[in-house]
Amino acid sequence: MNKNVKKGVAAAVVLMFLSNVLSRVIGFVRTQIQAGFIGTDHIADAYALSFLLPDTLNYILAGGCLTVTFIPLYQSLEKRSPREAHEFVSNLLNVGTVIFLFSIVLGYLITPAFIAFVGGQELHGESQDLAVSLTRLVLPAQLFFFWGAVIKGIQFSRQSFLYPALTPLIYNVGIIICGVALFESHGVAGFSVGVLVGAFLGNVVFQLPGMQCCAVQWYPRFSFRDPHLRHWGLKTLPLIIGVGFTYSNMVLIRFFGARSSDGIGSVSALDYSYRLFMVLVALLGQSIASGMYPFITEMAMENRRKDIEETLFPLIVQIGVILWSITWILPFVSYDLIALLFERRAFTAHSTLITSRALTAYAPGLFFFTAVFLFNRLYYAFEKTLTPTIITTISLVLVLPLFFILSQTWGVVGVAFPSALFSALIFILLSGYWKKLFPDSKVHFLWLRLVGVIALSSPGALMALGISRFPIVDQAPPAVRIFVVGGMPFFLLLSLFNYLGFISARDLLNKIRRRK
Template sequence: MHLNPEVTRRPRASRIPFLVALLGGSVLLSRVLGLVREMVLAAELGAGAEVDAYRAAFQVPDILFHFLSGGAFAVAFVPFYTRIRETRGDAAAERLLAVGFGTMAVVSALATAGLWIWAEELVALQFPRFAPETQALTVRLTRIVLPAQIFFVTGGVLRAALMANDRFAPQALAPLVYNAGIIAGGVLGARAMGAEGFAWGALAGAVVGPFLLPLLDLRRAGLRLRFRFAPFDRDFLAYLWRAAPLILGMSLLTVDEWYDKWFGGLLGEGAVAQIGYARMLMLVPVGLIGQAVATAALPALSQLASEGRREELDRTLLSILRASLTLAVVLAAGTLALAEPGVALLFERGRFTAEDSAGVASILVVFCLGVPGWVIQQVAGRGFYAREDMWRPMLLSTAVALLAIPLYLELGERFGSQGIAGAGALAMSVSALCLLLFLRVLHGGPRLTPLIGALGRALLVALPAGVAAGWAASLVQTPWAGCLLGGAAFAIVAIPGLWTLGDEATREVVRGAVGKLFGRRG
C-alpha cells in the first residue's frame, strides 16, 4: 500500500478529545443544516400528505442501506481492517479495501435496480392507509432517491479505511454536503416540482458528500484504490461474518425510525410528517454527543483492543460513558424545556401552521425522554465492536427491538403520535441499560456504579436548568424571545453546574465549548 507517512497515522486514544471536537463540530453543523433543511421543507410543503410521502420515500432506501452494511462498514470494518494491517501488513489491508469497495459497489447497484422495479408494491405494503395519490407520490420519490444508496454504501467503505488511517475530515464533511444538496434542491426546485426538488437534491448530495469527497481524500492520503469484485474472498467473508450481526440485526438505533413511519402511517394524514420534524429535533443532542463520541472513539478503542490493553480500554470507555451520559441528560432537559418556542421559531412560516407547531412540540417533549438512552446505546456498543464482538450485542438489541413492536402499536393506538414517541423513548432506554449490563457481564467492564453517580449528578444539573429555561421562556410571548431568554437561563444554570458536579472529561468539554464561544482556547 502506497502510504505517505506524513498524512496517515495510527489512531491514538490521546486524539479522542480532538476527534470528538472535530466530529462534534461536524455533527453540530450538520444538525444546523438539517434544521435549515427542515425549515425549508416546512415552509414549502407544510406538514401534510406531501411531507408524509417525502419521508416515507426514504424507507425502502434506508432499509436497503442497512442490509447492505453501509452503516456497518465504519463499525465492523475499522477494527477488522486495523487488525489485518497490524498483523499482515499494508498490502493485505489494501487488498481488503479493494475487495470491499468493488464487491459492495456491484451488489448495491443490483439491489437498487431490483427495488426500483418493485417500488410500487413495496410502498403499498408498508403504507396501506396512505391515500392513492400519496402512495403514487411516494413511489416517484422512492425511485429518485434509491440510487443514492450506491454512493452511501461505497463511500462508507472509503471513509472507514480513511478513519482507520486517522483521517476523519471526509467523515466530518459528508453529512454537511449531503444536507446542503437537499437544501439546494428544495430552494431551487420545490416551487416547480414540490417534494421532488428535495429528492433530487438528496441524490446529488449523496454523490458529492459521502462518495466523491472520501475518494479525493484517499488520493491525498496516498492510499491506492482498486476495484475488485470478489464476493468469496476469504478476508471479505471474514469481514461479512463480523458485520453480519450489524447487517441482520435490528437495533432500535436503526428501526426506531422505521417504526415511526410504519406505525405513524396508520394514524392519518400528517402524522408521519409531524413525527419526522420532532424526531429530527430530538436527534440534535443525540448526534452532537452520541454520534460524535462513538465515531471518534471506535478507532482508538480498537487499537487498544488489538494491542491487548484491556484495562486501559475499560478506563477510557468508562470516562467516555460518564461524560456522554451527563451531557445527554442536561441537553435533553434544555431541548424539552424549549420545545414549544423552539418549534415555532424554526418552522412556523409558509405552509406550516401554529397547529402544526403545537403538534410537533408535544411529540418532541416525549422524544426528549429517550435522549440519554440513544447516546448510551451508541457509545456502549463501541465497547463490543472494538473487541470485534458483534453477534452478542446485536442479538440482544434485535430482541429488544422486536419485543418493542407491541409497545409501539399499543401506545400509538392509545395516544397517537405522542404514544409512538413514548414507545421509542422507553424502548431505547431499556435497550441501553441492557447493553450496559451485557457489556459488564461479558467483558468485565466498565463498572456501572460510576455511571449511576454520573446520572445522579446530571439530574442535579438538568432539573434546575430545565426549570429555569422553561420559566424564562414563559415570561415572553414571541418564540425568538422565548428561545433567547430561555437559552440564556439554561446556560447560566447548566454551565456552572456541569463544571461543579461533572467529572474531568465533562469539564474538559465545557472548557472547550466556553473557550470557543469566547474565541479563546480551553
C-alpha cells in the first residue's frame, strides 16, 4: 500500500474514531438520562420493544446494509460517467422513498399484532398499548435513515467523512433534548419524538452541505427496470433474505428478553447492557470498518487482497489485545460500572444487579462482535455479500436452541451468553471460509496470534479476583474499585503485550510526535 493511501486510511479511521468517541459519550448521557427516568420496569421494556418493528422495516428495505453495497457500485459508475452515477442515485432515492412510505403505513396498521407477538406474556394491558403508540411514533424515522444512508454513501464514496461523522452526534442530542423537555408532559414518548427529530436533523439536514460539496445532481427518474438499480438490488438482496448480524442480535435480545425467567425489566436490562457493551465494539470495530471500507473497496477493485490483509490483520490482533484484556477483567467490575453509570432515580439497586449480570454474560463476545464487523467488510469489498449472510444464518440456527433453553433457566444471562457464542461462531466460520476462498491467505497466522492473545490475557482474571478480595478495596466507592480492580490488571497486561511485541508503545509515541 502506498504512503498516500495509508495516510488517507489513517485520517479516515481517526476521524470516524473521534466521531464514535463523541457520539458514544453523548450516547452514554442519553442512556443515563433514560435509565434515570424509566429504570427497568414495564415502561422501560415497552420503550425497548418499540424499536423492534421500525428496525425490522429498516433492515428489510436495506437501509441498514445500503452503504456497503452502494459504495462499490457508485464508485465504479462515477469513474465511468458522473451523470450515470447521479441518475442511479436519483432513481434509488425516488423508488426507495415510495417503498418506505408504503411500508410505514403498513407497519402502522400491523403494529398491535406485532407487539402482541414479540412481547409475549410480559407486555399486557397499558404496557402493550404504550409499546404500540411508541412504535408508531418511531416508524417514520426509518425514511430519514434511508435518505441518510444514500447521502452518506455518496460522501463515503468520495472519501469524505466529516458530515457523516456528525450523524450519530446530532441523533443522540435530538433524543436527549426532546426526551428531557417533553418527559413531564408526555412521559417516555418524549424520547420517541426525539428519535424522529434526531433522525431528520442528523441524516438529512446536517448532510446537505456534504451533498453540495460532492456536487450531486438530482434527476426526476423512477424506474424499477434501471439496470444499475437492479444490479444494486441483486447485491443487496442476499443481505436482506438472510439474517444480518446486528439485526439478529437486536431481535434475539428483545424477543427472548421478553420471555426471560427474570421477568419484568429483562428487556430493558439487556438493552442497557448491550448499549454499554457496544460502545467498545463501535469504537474499535465500526469506526475502523467505516473509515477503512472505501479504501478497501478500491484495493479490492484492483485485486490487491494481500495489501488489504497486511493492513487489516495486524489491526485485528491489536484490537484483540485490548478487548481480551478487558473481557477477562470485566466480570469483576461490571456491578460497580453499572452502579456508577446508571444507578439513580428510577434505576434501582435491583436494576444494577440484573443489568450487570447481562453485561458479564456479554463479555466473552466482546472481541468477536468487533472482529465480525471488520471481516464482513472484507467480503463486501469483494462483492461476496451472500457469504456473510449464509454464515450468520447457519450460526443462528445452531445457537437458537440455547436461547430457548437458557433464557428460561438463566434469565438475562441465558440471553446474553448465547449472543456471545453466536458472534464467536460467526467469526470462526467467516475467517475459515476466507482461507478456503484464498488458500494463500495469511489468516492462519491471524488465528495463531489470537490464540496467543487469549491465553496471555487470561491471567487478568486472576489478578482482578485477587485485588478485589482485599477488604480495603471491597469497601471503596465504585469508581475506586473500577480503577483498582480493573485498571491495574489492564495496564499490566498491556505492558506484557508491549514487551512481547503484540503491540508497540514506541511506535504509537513516534506517530504522536510526528503528528505534532
